[in-house]
Amino acid sequence: MKTKQYIVVGSVVVLMGILLSLDIKGLIKQEDAQEGQEQTSSNGASTSSFSKEGVIAVAKQNVSASLLTDIQKVEESLKKSSGDGALALEEELAKKWDDVNQPAAAAFSYEAIAEKKPSYKSWLLAGDRFTEGYQNFPDTNAIQGLTQKAIDAYTKALEFNADGLEAQTGLGVAYVSGTNNPMQGIQMLLKVVEVDPKNLSANMNLGLFSMKSGQFGKAVERFKTVIEVSKSPEAYFYLATSYENMGMKTAAIEAYEASKKLAGDPGLSSFIDRKIKELNN
Template sequence: MKTKQYIVIGSVVVLMGILLSLDIKGLVKKEDASGAEAETAATAEKKVVSGFSRESVLAIAKQNVSPSLLTDIEKVENSLKKASGDEEVSLQEQLAKKWDDVNQPAASAFAYEAIAEKKPTYQNWMKAGDRFTEGYQNFPDTTSVQGLTEKAIHAYNKALELNAESLDAQTGLGIAYVTGTNNPMQGIQLLLKVVEKDPENLKANMSLGLFSMKSGQFGKAVDRFKTVVKVKKDPEAYFYMATSYENMGMKTAAVEAYEEAKRLAGDPGLSSFIDRKIKELNN
């Protein structure tokens, strides 16, 4: 994933809702990841997701693009129909950039995937994996989430074939396993290996903190978010730290973390939301 922007109130509330609604199987019951139901990467990639296709994703993405920009995108798409070789790669790069410019990562992911298939470098597969990750985390059509997740898994596995030691690819793969397969513990183990090698890895610690919240392990979540803010004063990490403290009944610590999230984000909408939370905690 590319570096996240500072949160605004809408994204915070939506993300919290997504987090708490995720069916992260196995984290609470701690099922044995080596059991008969454990899902391998190959199994995940071979699944057929009903109703999911490149065309269905692009159709939804195009609904969120202005008519003038859509004309530009479709012009490139039409040129691609008769292109090949380096010209095809160049056009896919143009298409990816156009989708990125309008903040449609699920759509741009398919262009990056096409580039990686033509030029299978580590960097190209990572770009595809990161965009598919952004896609499954933010795409409005929930029926496409599983398919986008499996695309991310495929891309990160391809990247690891080219660079087996990549912590970024291992982190992306771990997150995808936890959120989109029946083998979340495999993903957790990947993320734990990442922080073992790089204890202050921001992305892995943030993800482990979120997954700890989902499984009700708020103390562990706080420890992960503390590691994040030690490296980077991130408002999102402070927000989740505050939420974890709140769930632990530690109101004073929750208020302090909420205040820091508000100060760092500097967003009026978020400030209003946090002010209401602090008022509730102080009553």
């Protein structure tokens, strides 16, 4: 996540991982749920099993030997440094983790940078990386810990700017995704869209949470708002999924086709072609 808040927006590879893992027919349906209310997102992980060292060890398993050597050289130099030198090395290490698409590992460097140079921007960046981390990290035992790290970082960002919509949105998503108090997060996101009705990230997440609670009509409105701001294959795909669950086959097919066109990915195209064939039968 170089220039964005991470939730569902990313490369085609990330997009495929999200879309193909979505259990369209298995979405939770609750007749009396409030907007965005979802099942508690506890994944059984315990923060006692979470550590910086453990997260970085897992990240290193996904890095080629040559690139890992470069990372380890910076790590060794960092151990011997202090002051401005250490700050510069943390910034270099963060960039290297970004370059190999390991946001959970990068997040710890951004957190160290924010501790040395605290500001709204630095803590927001740390929070965004921890968010990428908990949304994509392969070891589910670390997700709860990464989510709490995101919450802590966004909370510190808001100490510098209580009106910061980016941090409010990130905090709201983290509360919904990884705590026993999801409605607190939903309320945060609803406040964001009160101030900024076209806020892309807040609307996208409210739409996703509405889908998970089976409120597909509300999800449709959220995704339409997102598409008004920025047409993306993700938004069209989730819009199509919502229409499909409402029995609106023609609208679903149109939205699936739009997603397919924007993504321009053969794997996604094949998946959508199968969905459209099912809907036409």
